[in-house]
Amino acid sequence: MTVAAKAWKLYPGRPGQRGPSELVLDDIELPRPRGQEVLVEPLFGCWAGNIGHALERKPIDVCRQRREPWVVLGNVGVVRVLELGEAIDDLVPGQLMMLFCASVVDEFGYPILALGYDAPGTMGCMATRMIIRRHELIPVPADTRHPLPRWAAFSGASITAWSNWELAYGTLRLQLDVDELARPWVFGWGGGTTMVELDLARRFGCRTVQLSASAARRALIEAAGITALDRGAFPDLHFDAPRFAAELDYRRAYLASELAFERAVAGITEGAGVNVFIDFIGAPVHRATLKVLARQGVVTSAGWKLGMDLSFLRASECIARHQFVHTHYARYRQGLAAIAYAEAEGWLPPVDDEVWSFDTVPELVRHAAAGGGGFFHVFAINPT
Incomplete structure (x- = not known):
């Protein structure tokens, strides 16, 4: 039947x-x-x-x-x-x-x-x-104190974020101990998964910033205790290698936005740079991400929204000891750990x-x- x-x-x-x-x-x-x-x-x-x-x-x-x-x-x-x-x-x-x-x-x-x-x-x-x-x-969790719609959202974004942050933060700490860098700067490109991962980083004692062009979403970011940076302040920060090589006006506009972005990050971090950059966007922002990444910094991703192919100069990245972390969802035991933490600490997405x-x-x-x-x-x- x-x-x-x-x-x-x-x-x-x-x-x-x-x-x-x-x-x-x-x-x-x-x-x-x-x-x-x-x-x-x-x-x-x-x-x-x-x-x-x-x-x-x-x-x-x-x-x-x-x-x-x-x-x-x-x-x-x-x-x-x-x-x-x-x-x-x-x-x-x-x-x-x-x-x-x-x-x-x-x-x-x-x-x-x-x-x-x-x-x-x-x-x-x-x-x-x-x-x-x-x-x-x-x-x-049995007798959970949190609404089911928030658990529904949690099952994707938050479990992904937990696994990604575990590896990214662990990688940073292999290079710099807490006594050397007590409060890392963590920035993020992207949407909901980026926001919940930055919220997790904040709970780990990090200083966190997320970029968004949407005023409504910046309000959500700020409500989560994360500093919101207006993506609209860098309107031409979308790197396209063929256009950069062939179109003078495009190149000038891009470089102006990239410089403004570098200055904004330097102002926020007081010149220290970003220790962990969560990038779920990809190719259009990859160049700018590397420009503001601190030495011993980590670029971490669990997604590829706007471009899967990336390039960089290996010698420069080796000298800077930059690390690149890539994850895809999570292991089951990571899911259990994330759920236990969320139930206790209230770390669930705002739906x-x-x-x-x-x-x-x-x-x-x-x-x-x-x-x-x-x-x-x-x-x-x-x-x-």
Whole structure:
């Protein structure tokens, strides 16, 4: 006997198609769970960058990559356990869980492919019911004092940030002890994941700054105890190597913004430079990031929003002892550690006041693509 559900489906892109694809709401039939499978009822999901990547087919068409006729997206959220496969003995029906999107992992538990994105045979939480495997679920703390929509957002951005910060901060401390550098300067390019990682850095005693061109988002950044720097003060800070070489006006405008940025950072840090720069943007800001990085500094990333190819002069980076950290989500035990810390310390993302309903998901897609609201857009599938 199967389980009936509804799901927002993404179909393969058409040749020559331009612009984001549309999601299609349709009926689906799910099998009863077997072995390590779990039937769950999604409660809240949260917009994630990989949803936008999938809709825009950048860098891949996930349907064609997976060789599947359609895909259900959404790997950040909270679900309720409904039914268990016979091989599971540590969960009970009714238990609240977060999605843990490390679907395909290596021998040490580090993620390779993500649930509800590029992992074949998986589905995300943009459905009224979903089948998921035990290792793709991680518990919400029993009797949690924090709202479920915030845990939904936490399951993606905050677990990613925890793993990335653990390695970046550890790398810095291998070079400079606390008695040598008591309060490092940590800056960040990017959105919600950058903000929660900077909030974590702040809690570790660091001085933190995030750049944003949005006044509304700068207010959120400041509310988290992080200094907000207006990205609009450097309007041409978007490096494009071919244009830089060929267009004099572009080169002059870029250099003016880069110099203004260097002066702003020098003023904030009193000439010390940035000890850890969290960069989830990539190529357009990479050159400027290196310009303001202190000696023994760390550039760290868990994303590649605007460019995957980077270049630098190895000799200069060796002499400066600059370190480059790259992570992708987290190991399961890192997720457990992040959850325990968040429950105790209140380190959870600030979600938008508006919670989108399941039938307005296409409107949420357009809202997120336009950069509306804050950093974390939550949608309710089966709200409690």
